[in-house]
Structures are given as structure tokens and as C-alpha cells.
Amino acid sequence: xxxxxxxxxxxxxxxxxxxxxxxxxxxxxxxxxxxxxxxxxxxxxxxxxxxxxxxxxxxxxxxxxxxxxxxxxxxxxxxxxxxxxxxxxxxxxxxxxxxxxxxxxxxxxxxxxxxxxxxxxxxxxxxxxxxxxxxxxxxxxxxxxxxxxxxxxxxxxxxxxxxxxxxxxxxxxxxxxxxxxxxxxxxxxxxxx
Numbered sequence: 001x002x003x004x005x006x007x008x009x010x011x012x013x014x015x016x017x018x019x020x021x022x023x024x025x026x027x028x029x030x031x032x033x034x035x036x037x038x039x040x041x042x043x044x045x046x047x048x049x050x051x052x053x054x055x056x057x058x059x060x061x062x063x064x065x066x067x068x069x070x071x072x073x074x075x076x077x078x079x080x081x082x083x084x085x086x087x088x089x090x091x092x093x094x095x096x097x098x099x100x101x102x103x104x105x106x107x108x109x110x111x112x113x114x115x116x117x118x119x120x121x122x123x124x125x126x127x128x129x130x131x132x133x134x135x136x137x138x139x140x141x142x143x144x145x146x147x148x149x150x151x152x153x154x155x156x157x158x159x160x161x162x163x164x165x166x167x168x169x170x171x172x173x174x175x176x177x178x179x180x181x182x183x184x185x186x187x188x189x190x191x192x193x
Contacts, residue, residue: 015070017116019082023109026089030098044094051090058083074170084173088180096183103139103154104186107132107161108178115165125162133158149193156189157182 034043041049058079061068071080088108092101111132118124136154144150164177 012070012072013116016072016081017113019070020109020113023085023089024102024106027098027102027105029089029093030101047090047093051086054083054086078170079173081173081175084176085179088176088178092179092183096187099140099143100183100186102143103136104157104161104179104182106139107135107157107182108175110135111161112165112175112178115162125166128165129158129162132161149190152193153186153189156185160185 029043029047032043032046035041036043036046040046060066061080062077065076067076068080068082071082075081085108089105092105096104111128114131115124115128118127133154136157137151140146140150140154160181161178164181165174167174167177
């Protein structure tokens, strides 16, 4: 049985926030060569191998009831947020170009911790929505031709991200939903435009 002191609980929350804020560093994937080295595996195969390693670790962690620093208590017996995020990042990297994936991933990485901070205040959900939309619009403005369709796609992505974060389930984590739902909404808007 594990007993957490308030300081340890705060350290766990701080660890989760730091990991969230650092998630956009995984976007380096888009700049890796393919193959990864001369005669080596393709970038995509390397990504799938990395995901497989994460999922094997997750299976062992669940089997052995291992506690990872920063993990929430309820994750001890279910798939962790980190594993869900790895699946979502793989989905994004394999199916979406950098121009669309980068703003959505940054949105999840930076807005989810903001939501944790303001959830029980009058600022929720308005401040997180505004922050997410700002990330979408800024990212799209820097990375794509700026059109009305892109603005609508960013608006759709933000609505879906904030709605996805509020959905709580033991079967799927909001880190997964905050990437996948906005990307699917973005794709739908851009496809229909």
C-alpha cells in the first residue's frame, strides 16, 4: 500500500505538468530521416517500434503493479495517460502532416495542465478554450496558408479538444482524446471545405 504525503502528491502533479509541457519535443519525429540510417528502418517503422516498446512496458507495469513517478493512483490498475498519449502521438505522426499535428499536439500539451489549474474557477472552460484556439490559429498561421477553412478547422479542433478533456473514462484517457478528436475534426472540416 502506498501512502503519499502532500509534498509527494504535489511532486507528482508537477511531474505530470512538466511532461505535458515537454510533449511537443516529440514533434522532432517529423524531421528524422527515412530510413533512420543508411540501410536502417524507415522512420515509420522506428515509430511503431517505439510504440511497441511503450506498450510492452505498459503491459509489464500493469502485470507487476508498478508505480511510475508522477502517475496518478487510479492509473495503477489501468492503462496510463502516458501510454494513451504515445498511441495518440503515433496516430498523429502516421496520419497527419506536421502542419496539422503540431498545433493540436501543442494544444493538448499546454492546455491540459491549464485546465487542471483552472477547472474549479470561473475561468473554466473559457480560458482553456481561448488558449487552445490561440494555439490553433497561431500554429496554422505560421505553418499553413491562412484561409477561412483553417480558422474553422482550428475552431472545431478547439471545441473538440476542450470537450474531449472533460470526458472521463477508465477506458480511454483525455490525453489520447485531446489529440485524436481535434485531428479528426480538423480533417473533417478541411475535407468538407
